[in-house]
Amino acid sequence: MDNFVVSALKYRPQTFKDVVGQSAITTTLEKAIENNHLAQALLFTGPRGVGKTSCARILAKLINSKGSVETNEDYAFNIFELDAASNNSVDDIRNLTDQVRIPPQVGSYKVYIIDEVHMLSTNAFNAFLKTLEEPPKHCIFILATTEKHKIIPTILSRCQIFDFKRITVSDAKNYLKLIAKEQGIDADEDALHIIAQKSDGAMRDALSIFDRVVSFSGDKLTRKAVSENLNVLDHDVFFEATDLILNNQIPALLLLFDSILNKGFEGQHFITGLASHFRDLFVALTPETLSLLESSNAVNEKYKVQASKTDSNFLSNALALANECDLNYRGSRNQRLLVELCLMKLASVNFDGEKKKTSEFIIPAAHFNRNTETTTSAKVQAAETSDKSHPSKLSKENLNGPDTDKTESVVENPIKPAVAISQRQASGLSLKSIQRKKDHQIKKMEVTVDRSELPKDVFSQEQLIASWDAFVSALEDKGRHNLAAILKIDVPKIKDETLIALEFPNSTNKIEVERQKVELLQFIRKELNNFDIELDITVNETMDKQFAYTAVEKYAKLKEKNPAIESLKKSFNLEI
Numbered sequence: 001m002d003n004f005v006v007s008a009l010k011y012r013p014q015t016f017k018d019v020v021g022q023s024a025i026t027t028t029l030e031k032a033i034e035n036n037h038l039a040q041a042l043l044f045t046g047p048r049g050v051g052k053t054s055c056a057r058i059l060a061k062l063i064n065s066k067g068s069v070e071t072n073e074d075y076a077f078n079i080f081e082l083d084a085a086s087n088n089s090v091d092d093i094r095n096l097t098d099q100v101r102i103p104p105q106v107g108s109y110k111v112y113i114i115d116e117v118h119m120l121s122t123n124a125f126n127a128f129l130k131t132l133e134e135p136p137k138h139c140i141f142i143l144a145t146t147e148k149h150k151i152i153p154t155i156l157s158r159c160q161i162f163d164f165k166r167i168t169v170s171d172a173k174n175y176l177k178l179i180a181k182e183q184g185i186d187a188d189e190d191a192l193h194i195i196a197q198k199s200d201g202a203m204r205d206a207l208s209i210f211d212r213v214v215s216f217s218g219d220k221l222t223r224k225a226v227s228e229n230l231n232v233l234d235h236d237v238f239f240e241a242t243d244l245i246l247n248n249q250i251p252a253l254l255l256l257f258d259s260i261l262n263k264g265f266e267g268q269h270f271i272t273g274l275a276s277h278f279r280d281l282f283v284a285l286t287p288e289t290l291s292l293l294e295s296s297n298a299v300n301e302k303y304k305v306q307a308s309k310t311d312s313n314f315l316s317n318a319l320a321l322a323n324e325c326d327l328n329y330r331g332s333r334n335q336r337l338l339v340e341l342c343l344m345k346l347a348s349v350n351f352d353g354e355k356k357k358t359s360e361f362i363i364p365a366a367h368f369n370r371n372t373e374t375t376t377s378a379k380v381q382a383a384e385t386s387d388k389s390h391p392s393k394l395s396k397e398n399l400n401g402p403d404t405d406k407t408e409s410v411v412e413n414p415i416k417p418a419v420a421i422s423q424r425q426a427s428g429l430s431l432k433s434i435q436r437k438k439d440h441q442i443k444k445m446e447v448t449v450d451r452s453e454l455p456k457d458v459f460s461q462e463q464l465i466a467s468w469d470a471f472v473s474a475l476e477d478k479g480r481h482n483l484a485a486i487l488k489i490d491v492p493k494i495k496d497e498t499l500i501a502l503e504f505p506n507s508t509n510k511i512e513v514e515r516q517k518v519e520l521l522q523f524i525r526k527e528l529n530n531f532d533i534e535l536d537i538t539v540n541e542t543m544d545k546q547f548a549y550t551a552v553e554k555y556a557k558l559k560e561k562n563p564a565i566e567s568l569k570k571s572f573n574l575e576i
Contacts, residue, residue: 046164166201
């Protein structure tokens with residue numbers, strides 16, 4: 001049995017032409033070698049698996065072979081690789097600087113490749129500064145890292161920096177297609193697309209996933225097999241879910257979500273995938289942005305068809321709901337319920353932003369309107385017939401009689417009520433409009449009721465105070481401490497059998513109590529079982545002094561009551 005070589009090693013680039021997705025960097029390096037314009041300190045930075053170390057090795061070979069890669073093993077003695085993750089001390093860097101002084105025996109340059117250079121300690125970086133700034137003419141340093149921000153600025157300023165980009169889904173898919181063809185594997189476009197998406201921009205990860213899926217599926221790679229092996233939700237699931245949302249089929253949508261959970265997928269995985277699907281539909285709405293879809297042509301057509309059933313308003317609302325669910329998922333105690341609520345909201349949003357289509361009502365709106373119009377016309381026609389057959393009845397009584405009232409109850413009155421007008425005029429743009437809104441709310445609470453038949457039990461002062469204290473306690477429990485404090489200023493007194501007198505030191509307290517008068521009276525009347533109770537609220541300016549005593553005034557009052565306090569103050573030399 002032959003030893004298996006993983007694809008990441010088997011297909012590692014040997015020339016710059018083999019490097020995937022980094023044409024700008026490879027072209028720059030090739031021309032720098034041709035024109036003898038190569039810096040002595042280079043920094044390759046970028047995500048994992050995008051070709052940094054491979055480019056460093058290819059460059060090291062090309063430097064000594066004068067632009068053409070040859071299979072001359074002698075040049076290997078001029079290439080030194082150092083793993084900074086395990087050789088990150090000052091002593092390791094000192095050993096390196098000692099070797100730098102010795103010129104190469106074969107070739108023109110010594111090339112030092114330091115991988116994961118960000119792992120060097122601060123002292124090691126400082127020890128390396130002088131050598132990196134003024135290296136010998138026969139030395140070239142190539143530093144590689146995935147975390148450029150961890151390298152000290154003094155090192156960065158001494159290097160020529162090359163930023164490697166992530167491998168696009170299209171480039172990764174095309175490279176996997178070549179490898180599959182070379183290995184004699186029949187692979188679907190969609191299957192390779194899923195692998196490229198799963199690799200997250202890293203070609204090495206794409207090759208590792210490719211090996212894993214081939215071990216699972218054999219010589220035939222299908223979209224279904226890849227999705228099952230990689231535990232990825234197929235895009236058909238999101239197309240089906242969106243169709244159910246557009247048709248307002250909430251029960252079927254919840255059953256679909258339940259089946260997804262039963263397959264072992266997490267709710268957040270589904271909701272984030274659905275949000276991405278809505279984004280792709282948004283992109284597919286216009287031909288200009290269709291190129292932003294990173295999928296096959298067949299899938300792009302599916303997006304175009306489904307996008308034609310939606311509009312931007314629906315998709316923007318759907319994206320907002322899905323994103324809100326994603327943000328709240330980790331903090332939710334009942335995560336399944338959170339996703340289900342989100343799905344129900346999504347299925348309740350119609351294209352125009354309405355909550356439901358008219359066809360979804362138990363009684364269709366068109367049918368209701370038709371019946372209403374028929375009933376109205378029939379009543380009007382009957383009234384006209386009755387009037388014609390009995391001319392004597394064409395009087396004021398007929399015009400304002402029962403039949404006319406019924407007709408008016410069906411026919412829409414073009415004159416809007418005064419309450420609606422006041423509500424429309426009360427905008428939230430001024431203090432007067434805010435006050436009008438509050439006054440309108442108070443008027444709505446003041447429902448006129450015939451109290452002649454309601455109870456009118458006699459109550460005492462003690463019962464009044466008890467019910468008053470109960471209302472104040474209820475306000476404090478609700479957190480309305482300001483109103484509760486105002487009601488404690490004065491003790492309510494029975495002025496008449498059903499009239500309760502209150503005095504406040506200023507008009508501000510009076511206005512605040514009058515605003516809550518309806519709620520207060522409802523509570524007191526119910527507690528005392530007397531629905532004729534009214535409030536008489538007055539302002540007594542002299543009460544201010546009872547609530548504005550200074551320390552000196554308090555002492556003067558105490559001294560009036562007990563003159564011995566003055567001798568106590570002098571005896572102990574006290575101060576106010």
